[in-house]
Amino acid sequence: MSPRLRPLRRHEILTRSVYAAPLPEPGGPGAMWTVEVDQARDWDARLYRDGEQVARAEMPASLPVPGVAAAEHALTRRRHRVVDAETIWTAL
Template sequence: MSRRLRPLRRHEILHRALYATTRPGADGRDAVWTVEVDMSRDWDARLYRDGEQVARAEMPASLPVPGGRIEVDAGLYGVTRMHLVTDDGGERRLPPVPGTLEYRRARLARRSPAVSRTIAAVAVAVLLVNLVLAVPVALELLTGIDAVAARFGTFTSPITLPGWLNTGLLVAGVVAAAERALTWRRHRVVDAETIWTAL
């Protein structure tokens, strides 16, 4: 299974996530344990010790490390879980590797909290607008099914948007969902429109 961890290239930051932690090895010496999730290739999580691949698993993944395991999961918009769970029951999130999109977003939050909060608020607003607009469209589609229409009648959405606006809202929704994933925020209502991607 010998395979070296490739350096992160700038064009890979949209689809490749790297998280790392330092743990003592069997010989007592500290080793860097890195988890790679490359969503352009597959939905696997790969574990490296000092840059050498030692494990690979489909997600949701549980990767063994000395003194515990690293639990990994991801959705369409990014990593949703990356936690070290120790044998004594402790749990902590692994930090992203410098250069990754996750690292850059966390650095922005540290350096410019006001800007970070504004971006987060805009993402919530976009997702809520999309959710409100999606409800009547979903009802119209649902009542278009013969069995549903026979029992409850049909529904015609009062909202008709031009194609360019629909496309713009779709793109904005994807960006907003990715922003929420980068900051590991999740809310049952705000993120309702993106829940299907976790199925």
């Protein structure tokens, strides 16, 4: 069983980042995809699908999300949503 996404607590807002986006999936309902970076624990980026961890990578990270275009950017505090169902996370 893969690790579950922990809720973001108030005392973690300066050391932990959580970004989420609902993405449609062909042939069924969409899924909530979430990227988490916990600077207090380590600098690894973790990717979750509906709260279940599916990937982990050292920063700067490139995480695979089905149906999403690959971007040569890192994670930031903002999310860009492209109209043709491709979401790109970028970072400073």
